[in-house]
Amino acid sequence: MFFLLSGEGVTDIGASESATTICEGDDFYVGPMAIVVAKIVEAQHDYSILDGACGFFSESNVVSRAGELKAARKQLRLPGKKQAKETRYFFNNARILARFAKEKATALEDEVVAVLFRDSDGTASAGRGDWDEKRESMLDGFGEEGFDKGVPMIPKPKSEAWLICAWKTQPYQGCKALEERSGNDKSPNNLKDELEELLDEEVTPELLREKVSQSFDIDRIKMSSFTAFRKRLEEVIA
Amino acid sequence: MLTTTSGEIEIFCAKSSPPKGWKDLKSPITFSYEGSILSSLKEDLLPPSILECKKRIAEIKSLDLLAPEQLRQRTRESSGTLGLGGQNLASFLHEMSDSKRFDLISLLMKAYPRFTGLHAKSLRSGWKQLEISESYEGQESGFFPAMTTEARHVNDGMLRMIAILAELQSENRFLLFDEIENGINPELVEFVIETLVETKKQVLVTTHSPMILNYLEDDVARDGVIYLYKTPQGLTQSIPFFSIPSLRKKLEVMGPGEAFVDTNLSELADEIDDIKTKGA
Numbered sequence: 001m002f003f004l005l006s007g008e009g010v011t012d013i014g015a016s017e018s019a020t021t022i023c024e025g026d027d028f029y030v031g032p033m034a035i036v037v038a039k040i041v042e043a044q045h046d047y048s049i050l051d052g053a054c055g056f057f058s059e060s061n062v063v064s065r066a067g068e069l070k071a072a073r074k075q076l077r078l079p080g081k082k083q084a085k086e087t088r089y090f091f092n093n094a095r096i097l098a099r100f101a102k103e104k105a106t107a108l109e110d111e112v113v114a115v116l117f118r119d120s121d122g123t124a125s126a127g128r129g130d131w132d133e134k135r136e137s138m139l140d141g142f143g144e145e146g147f148d149k150g151v152p153m154i155p156k157p158k159s160e161a162w163l164i165c166a167w168k169t170q171p172y173q174g175c176k177a178l179e180e181r182s183g184n185d186k187s188p189n190n191l192k193d194e195l196e197e198l199l200d201e202e203v204t205p206e207l208l209r210e211k212v213s214q215s216f217d218i219d220r221i222k223m224s225s226f227t228a229f230r231k232r233l234e235e236v237i238a
Numbered sequence: 239m240l241t242t243t244s245g246e247i248e249i250f251c252a253k254s255s256p257p258k259g260w261k262d263l264k265s266p267i268t269f270s271y272e273g274s275i276l277s278s279l280k281e282d283l284l285p286p287s288i289l290e291c292k293k294r295i296a297e298i299k300s301l302d303l304l305a306p307e308q309l310r311q312r313t314r315e316s317s318g319t320l321g322l323g324g325q326n327l328a329s330f331l332h333e334m335s336d337s338k339r340f341d342l343i344s345l346l347m348k349a350y351p352r353f354t355g356l357h358a359k360s361l362r363s364g365w366k367q368l369e370i371s372e373s374y375e376g377q378e379s380g381f382f383p384a385m386t387t388e389a390r391h392v393n394d395g396m397l398r399m400i401a402i403l404a405e406l407q408s409e410n411r412f413l414l415f416d417e418i419e420n421g422i423n424p425e426l427v428e429f430v431i432e433t434l435v436e437t438k439k440q441v442l443v444t445t446h447s448p449m450i451l452n453y454l455e456d457d458v459a460r461d462g463v464i465y466l467y468k469t470p471q472g473l474t475q476s477i478p479f480f481s482i483p484s485l486r487k488k489l490e491v492m493g494p495g496e497a498f499v500d501t502n503l504s505e506l507a508d509e510i511d512d513i514k515t516k517g518a
Contacts, residue, residue: 066491088500092491124487126509128502
């Protein structure tokens with residue numbers, strides 16, 4: 001089983017250090033959220049996906065392939081009773097990743113699990129839309145491409161909430177409130193600043209990797225967005 | 239910069255070095271005005287660049303009231319332009335040069351495969367009547383002859399299409415089409431948009447239609463789509479739609495129309511407010 005991971009940047013899933021479409025091995029700079037994925041898989045299967053069983057697919061690669069979907073200008077999907085607003089971004093990202101995942105599965109002649117990380121309240125939403133509809137839309141996007149091993153990884157409102165939960169003064173306690181916070185980095189008391197204050201040093205990707213490796217207990221994070229992600233991941237790797 | 243506040247009008251140059259001929263103006267508004275204050279001010283009070291702007295705005299040919307009933311009317315003369323509601327269409331087409339009429343017919347044939355021509359038929363006393371010709375299969379057998387239809391029996395959408403394309407053949411340099419999607423068959427939206435994007439004239443279109451937007455190329459949408467909205471205070475504001483960070487992000491993975499229709503516009507004001515107060 002191969003894991004294809006896609007995120008928004010170096011502080012979540014990671015970054016590509018090569019120009020290849022799907023970056024693997026040492027070319028994949030593993031980000032903190034990729035380590036979280038690895039921990040969950042390891043808990044169930046007793047091996048690390050980071051030992052050659054995963055690849056990274058950058059957001060810019062998603063964008064470069066979006067033209068395939070955009071070309072069908074007549075196929076305008078309208079929001080309505082069955083499709084909420086502020087969900088299309090998640091749907092289309094899932095469709096594109098699913099296409100790559102299916103191609104990778106054919107090339108490897110193996111099963112491929114695709115994990116798609118997007119903040120629930122990131123740039124594309126700016127605080128609008130419901131988390132569960134976005135998640136559902138991502139699942140629909142995987143389904144639209146006939147891909148059944150897609151996993152939405154959508155922290156509510158963003159990954160800092162999961163990290164703060166693990167590292168706050170009273171770790172893993174009362175974390176639900178974090179999910180109700182704004183994802184806007186310009187808002188007062190935003191999650192990014194709070195994380196920096198908590199760590200008491202500049203937040204770098206390297207620091208986050210280190211901290212997640214050492215002290216991020218997947219069994220103690222009780223947040224609905226994390227639980228939904230974990231449950232779905234465990235379902236597809238079962 | 240032109241402002242009208244507290245009963246005063248002020249024109250001043252926002253740059254440190256004003257262009258040649260510039261003069262600031264500050265004066266109380268001592269009259270009741272409607273529409274643009276520019277239309278009421280004496281021209282010799284206006285700096286040259288503002289005067290030029292006023293002239294350009296006055297030259298905009300607005301077809302914001304295209305009405306099928308008016309497009310169908312028999313008319314006498316057009317003075318080289320369509321009326322606000324398109325009422326001079328027949329005489330406008332009659333006065334058009336052969337080469338321009340040929341270009342117009344070629345465009346219409348692309349849009350309507352059965353279309354073969356249009357004629358502005360001269361009637362008594364100088365009245366002109368628009369007719370269109372179409373050709374259907376089976377013509378040889380005599381059951382379905384080439385059909386000529388008087389304007390009063392032509393469908394609304396086709397008349398609007400003729401008016402829009404005819405205006406592109408006019409001498410006007412800047413055209414405004416209000417809610418261009420009205421009456422246009424969705425099948426023809428792509429054709430209309432491509433024709434408008436490719437024309438050498440400046441074109442301003444207002445629309446609520448995601449389909450119209452979806453047929454714009456991303457770069458055209460990024461540069462050309464302006465979002466008009468009202469603030470809670472009732473002020474009308476504008477912003478390049480795809481300069482809004484969330485819309486710019488959405489445009490990366492979906493068409494401009496999809497991004498528009500997927501966005502909760504009533505909540506978009508918060509993000510715009512955020513950009514304007516805190517910076518993007």
